[in-house]
Amino acid sequence: MNNPWVIDNGSILLRLLLAMLLGGLIGFERERSNHAAGLRTHILVCLGSTLIMLLSIYGFSDFVDEINVRIDPARLATAVITGIGFLGAGTILFTGKSITGLTTAASIWVVGAVGLAVGAGFYFASIVSTILILLNLVVFNKLEQRYIRGSKLHLITIHSANTPNILEEISAVLEEQECVIRKLVVNERSNTVYGELQPAVLGLEITMQVLTDRKFEPMTITRQLRGIGQVTMVTAE
Known part of the structure; x- marks a missing residue:
């Protein structure tokens, strides 16, 4: 060319x-x-x-x-x-x-x-x-x-009944999994069944950002948190 x-x-x-x-x-x-x-x-x-x-x-x-x-x-x-x-x-x-x-x-x-x-x-x-x-x-x-895997943040959301020791029980499970809580938000939420005339039952919505060095296993942590008696819902990502 x-x-x-x-x-x-x-x-x-x-x-x-x-x-x-x-x-x-x-x-x-x-x-x-x-x-x-x-x-x-x-x-x-x-x-x-x-x-x-x-x-x-x-x-x-x-x-x-x-x-x-x-x-x-x-x-x-x-x-x-x-x-x-x-x-x-x-x-x-x-x-x-x-x-x-x-x-x-x-x-x-x-x-x-x-x-x-x-x-x-x-x-x-x-x-x-x-x-x-x-x-x-x-x-x-x-x-x-x-x-070179570093510490990573993960988001966990829990719905539970409003009982006195619920936060301590959740903390114990996370410590066992070597997770460090970096941010914690606790909100009250009402559970009302559609069509029921009974008063709403107050519960808690707990949102946490946790930091861990080890491999994060959502199934393991979800199963252990669901094992707490008053927990009704868990999401982990």
Whole structure:
């Protein structure tokens, strides 16, 4: 290719297919891990970034020889990075106990960068980057979970009768599971059966954020808390 401002249709097809493949590999890992942005989202982001980069470099080749026109191949790439930032922000969620989706947001952003690299013809850089991204998402994730697992917050909600020792009994169960209570909210709630004329029975709604270093087992903690006589409902996440 002698003219740097001209590209043939075969090269365009190659770059778009490569973008689809590389974006799909990263998206497949996110889809398999059941994240908000999965296979199709990552493919579309990578394809779109590649197409915009192709347009930015080759789409205005007819104006290269114009005296008053200045061609900047990177002008549209900057807009792609900004736009993907808004898309990634949509995958970040605050669940009340922690922030999730940061890794998926980062994967969308870096897939956009891979697409730009493919569109610019940086095949080696884009392929190596994809391998390193998958290494980070798959291998490093397992190493982090196994060896670098830190303390994590979990949310527990309990409905129970309003008895004097209920908080002490709940605390004893959590101490046995090596959970540290970081936040505790206790509200009164009334239990009224629909259609009954009997007065409402006052109970408690106990919401806790607990911190634990060990692996959190919702089934085990729920079973033990339900074993307390006055507890009627437990949710753990």
